[in-house]
Amino acid sequence: MPEPESPASGARGATVAAATDGTDWRARLEGLTGARADAAVAGERPLGLQFELRRRVLRRPGQFQGARDEPARRAASVDRLGVRPVTRGSRGAWIKAGLTWQNIAYQGESGGYDPAQARWFAQFAALKGSPAGGIPTWGSELITVDEYASPLFWALLAEARRLGVHLVGADATPDVRLAAAAWVGLEATVDAEGALALVPTVDVDGAASTVEHARAVGEHGVYRFDFDTGVIELAPVAGGATSAQLALLGGADVLHVPAADLDEFLRAHHRVLARTLPIRSSDGSFAPPPAPPADLVLTATHAPAGSLRLAWAWDHGDGRTSPLAASVDPVRFDGEPVEARAAVIAAAVGVLAGFEADRDETAERVRAVLEHARDDEVELHDADAAAFADRVVPRLEALGRVRVEVVGDPPDFRELTDRPTFTVTTVESRQADWFDLGVLVTVAGRTVPFMPLFRALSTGARRLKLVDNSYLSLRRPEFDELRELLDEAGTLAEWETGMRIHRSRASLWADFEDLADAAEPAVSWRATVAGLADDAAVEPLPEPDGLALPLRPYQLDGFRWLAFLWRHRLGGILADDMGLGKTAQTLALVQHAVEAQGRGAPFLVVAPTSVASNWVREAARFTPGLRAASVAATEGAGRPTIAEVAADADLVITTYAVLRLDADAFAALEWGGLVLDEAQFVKNPATKAHEAARGIRAPFRLAVTGTPVENHLGELWAILNLVAPGLFPSRRAFDERFRRPIEEDGNAERRDLLRRRIRPLMLRRTKEAVAPELPPKQEQVLTVALAPRHRRLYDATLQRERQKLLDLLDDDLDRQRFIVYRSLTLLRMLALDASLIDERHAGMPSAKLDALFEQLDDVLAEGHRALVFSQFTSFLGRVAGRLEAEGVPYAYLDGATPARARDEEVARFRSGAASVFCISLKAGGFGLNLTEADYVFLLDPWWNPASEQQAVDRAHRIGQDRRVMVYRLVAEGTIEEKVMALKARKGELVASVLDGDPGATDAALSAADVRELLDG
Template structure:
């Protein structure tokens, strides 16, 4: 028997139901799909139907021997989704399963009219993201002591919608647009509504951990933030006890990897992965550990969700929305390779459709109208343990030596005092500046700078990098060369200065490394739109002069200024001192400092406190 289809016949009835299916990690990440196709009163096994559609067959045979013509308009919804079918079938059980993050496929099924029953939670998830315009957006929490810009408010409200829906996402705003502030607003709201049942865990590179504590202290002082910088074994305090009562827990990627058992044993309300390019390699140990962390919501934060290939994006999606594209090999074959080769443009549209609800990306140019002409940030950088020991040892010796000299204001002792302060400033940058034997200790500030410049290079931005110490700039040059980040260099001994400036203007180097005396005047470098100040300068006016090499007439891009400050060092004291003293550069490191008495004894005591 052959059941042929009339040209306009539409007698294929599809019924799809979604039943919650607990995932292996205990969360409800998957929904089993039960698909029934009825033709002429006969139920057609969906596995046979999908196999026939996938193979491009014209007919399929039923269990009773009847053949069904597949040229039926009623089968068009499944025909359009047949490419997705292979992804939906669990290779172990043969059953169809749909990830709760895969809103795109769900909406396609819903639009086809094929859905007759659905999980209530799935309906809530889709409604929360699919009808944002119809839902009153939440107000910024009163605990946030900042006036969010419109795009930041929109970003916070998007995060709140994800939270309500029980979904994860990727916040991929351009560098400097306030991703940390938007996330803190989400955490503050969850606490305000009583939904923060467990602490939020922020995992970040060591070099930016202090930025989280600083931002929380500044914008959300009522949040209790706990920093974990030792494993439970080393500290002797179980992690559960250490974080008891905390709203936010901040830890490094390295520590979470080393103390995997402690972190994976606890439940977290929110998992935040900052500078998430650290887990872009899905074969690495750190990636495997963060995938096992239990959280109601996973939020990936990065300005560069894609650095080298689309597999970078897959890694981030697999953390924020596990199950959206569950198999990396299939993603590579079906999505990444066709898009990167340009052979199948429809694959890009498919990727956009699947990821659009779960990823928010705003560039600086898109929101420039909402930003002031120049934004400036102080970025705390935490010293590593070996670096900290060396610095603290020198600080203790300097205190003993210098504090005993403060009652004698002779020129000789003043020079000695200034030399001691300079040694501490150099140690804040890199211990190898004082002792080559300590070069291997490394510099967290160089690590942080390299991370930032990688992101800028990917996004097509360019930066000026300033330091007073040419020895430190030499170490920066070596690091950038090793990481294949293009650079130009200028200091007071550079010959043919104009050639170096022209090489930067006309070339494609990401960074222009400049010393204070060489670059504080006489340059116009509007090709750069980012500025990094690697060591705080005593004279804020000198900083402004350097920054204005790029922030001047002719600049048509938003200028972002980052001052990298080593936490709990003399550099922090200098920043505090800048707020009270406006001419400290000449007083301390300029020629006038040796004869000027403007740097008071109390000032020096404060620097060594």
């Protein structure tokens, strides 16, 4: 009797039986080899990757939809090659069957497909990635092969074959072939006459053709199509395709070089061309010229921080490079003698021998790298980098066989060779018997910061680079004397905390004074203040006889205060609220001066271009006896000179633009007084306008502005520097003593001290205090919800900009300020209207615009008139367009409106011909009296409270007899809500310093403020 089988032997028997049965040998073979059988055999539905040539069809004019994407039938219409997942239908054709790139990843077995194949499709889509912004360029049905950036594309297609995924075509091109390799370049042939033809060619697995029917796959391959044969071929390009190769695909002209020009082509152009495009000659008719001698190449890389990296190498002109250390290898240099290369290096070393760095070892290292053929990279900084780029690089470029390749954005380095001028000032210190010493150095009109200059002189630096990338040599004899004086005055450590000199060292001060080319007016200004009697007081003067219209009581007080300053040759700031008649008070002073001392040197009034004409009108109205003249253009042929105008005038009115351009002509005259209207125009001491105003010779200077501080306290210093130059002569001292403690630390003691210091020279009254007869002003915030599509677009953009900016804010905000403001402006515009940032969103509704017109409908129906303000003229144009479409008469004013048209638009509104006035904040935030309006709409808030207040005060000012309604439209859940909160805090600084309110904060935009604005 046979023994019973054990379980193990039974299993072996079953295996043998199955193996000899033959029914599942394909499945077993797949398990052994990794190859897959046709999915249909296993009962799974087959999957395929369908390739289809597509074209883009533009819509007819007037249609709002985007371009239509459809199959291409002709070669000339092919725009791209798209792929989609398909499956075989019941009749054998490949169909979509509801498959998309979005759902195939989770179809898998639930749809009857092979899970491995479904996962492959998901991986293919994921590696393609999404376009910028996440919005597909062509729609989401097909993935565009042309834009497939990942070179893993070819490995994925090979994997598709292994998994059994079919590569199939469409109706016009049913045959899809995956080739091994492609070559893209120029096929060179020389005909019997000796002419050269360079034919753009694509070669796929040895089959060459022209490039008209070939396109790029990313930057790593090509596809070629033929509608006649119905074939699409795909192949990778070894090493990836260059930009020049990609440019050939799709159609490029044959380059014909006549026989007479062939030598020139080979000598001057072949080398450059061969560097960018492969060139071959399959028929052997063209033989390239031998390789030229290698060039010595200096790669000079400019880093954002201002440094310059220097690296040397040899370039053979045919795509090959060699390190500097290979100079002694004849094989790598095509047999060129070593002596020839040594001569090239020696010439370059000769140029470098004249380069001096601040540290001797740095200059020595620059030379030693070449002399000893080392492949070191040398980095230069600041003034050394500037001098090398400006002086050494041009000399190297002039050498034969030496080339300089510049990487990065090279700054505009330039050496200042003008003679430096020095200005020295002393300011009393709080310590007895000490003076604060100020030394101002100017070269070619540029102010050299003293502390960097002092450090450079103290450390023996050879040169100094300024912030505008200019640089100057410190080896000039003028600096030798200054260096000696600084050495005597104190050590660098002592001067880091402030420059001081003891009263007993009068001889040293005299030496500094002798060195200076100019003297600040601080000494004379202080002498004037010291000469005032202790009992000096504002006299109760009557109104000037020549004043045609009476002054209000508070205006009479203001006139008397101005007359006091004028009589004592002091300057000041008239900082009354907008709309309280600062112009009338100033004109009363000019009339008083003429009546008190007779006709002499005229007063000079400088105003913004948009306001200058208003001064002429107001002078005729209030002081008709004054001889007022306007200088609205620079001196030129056919126009009287400024001196000729001033000779026959009591009051000369000009603009900041004209003052800046004709600064010398204005500075050459003696003026009775200087009035700077809207003085915030000269709040930046680095501008030409500020410099021109500082050069005016006048015993009395007055700044007229309702906003002496808009962003930070440095603006207040700049204005005081013009009208009261001895109050805070040193900007550095002002920043250290007042600005930084108040703005950064909230120091209440310093804030109160600053307020006490400026109070005698600043007169500021609010409308609430001096004009109680003004009707009330009611302000309201209207919150506007964005439409759903608009909300999605805004949130997506916010996330993108937040990610970009939060990384930048870890760096110095001042260096990144342009990028930061650009992104914040983008978000502000997007909160208003999506079409402002991209016309493709023109069909997206603007909730802000709809909300405005809902309000305007009621306002206009009740007979009211409105001002509409926006900082963005593009959005203001949208408002004007809708008003015109609805037949509402309106006036319009922005920065591009000419002066004559500006007056006409104002007249139209004031006469009642227009019910709505659309005004840009920049152009109409000051100088306008529009009390005919009693509704004000502010469409876009900003963190500078002064700009909005000035806009509102166009209507809420003396002469208004109705309640003024102010509406701020704020987009809900956007940057605008953050701006409203930030603006409230920024306004506290101005109030705390000028009005005495507590709670000073920094009015400038800080990195923390930007982070808060981006907080979703």
